[in-house]
Amino acid sequence: MTTDIPTSSETPVAAAWRALNRVFDPETDLSVVEMGLVYGVEDTEDGLRVLLSLTHPSCPMGGLIVERAEAALADIAATGRPARIELTFEPPWTPDRITEEGRRRLAGER
Numbered sequence: 001m002t003t004d005i006p007t008s009s010e011t012p013v014a015a016a017w018r019a020l021n022r023v024f025d026p027e028t029d030l031s032v033v034e035m036g037l038v039y040g041v042e043d044t045e046d047g048l049r050v051l052l053s054l055t056h057p058s059c060p061m062g063g064l065i066v067e068r069a070e071a072a073l074a075d076i077a078a079t080g081r082p083a084r085i086e087l088t089f090e091p092p093w094t095p096d097r098i099t100e101e102g103r104r105r106l107a108g109e110r
Contacts, residue, residue, distance in 0.1 A: 012076065016041045016048050016083060019072040026061050030105060032069060036097025039088060047081035048073065053093045062087075 010018075020041075021033040032038055032052065039051035052069060054062045066085055073083035098106070 012043050012048055013041045015076040016073060019076050020069060023068045023072050025065060030102045034099045034102030048083035050083060050085045051088050052085050053088055055093050057089050
């Protein structure tokens with residue numbers, strides 16, 4: 001398993017985005033970043049705050065995606081400053097949020 005320990009020049013927010021880019025939606029095999037499920041990452045005085053959505057509030061893979069995101073973020077969280085995920089459905093996710101790279105991958109292009 002690859003760990004996502006931030007480099008000395010990398011910000012916690014950049015490290016979080018890099019870690020989340022390694023968390024895959026099991027139904028599409030795209031990362032949660034490529035899927036557009038990460039609505040934002042903020043470095044607060046209490047730690048990292050990640051706004052994450054799912055394709056639908058009743059997504060059957062939602063629990064697994066959140067668990068994997070939490071595990072990926074645990075590797076980069078500073079001592080005493082945990083990363084926490086907040087699920088949001090505002091605005092609702094739509095396929096328009098998929099990145100260009102994600103669209104190419106879904107189309108079978110590399």
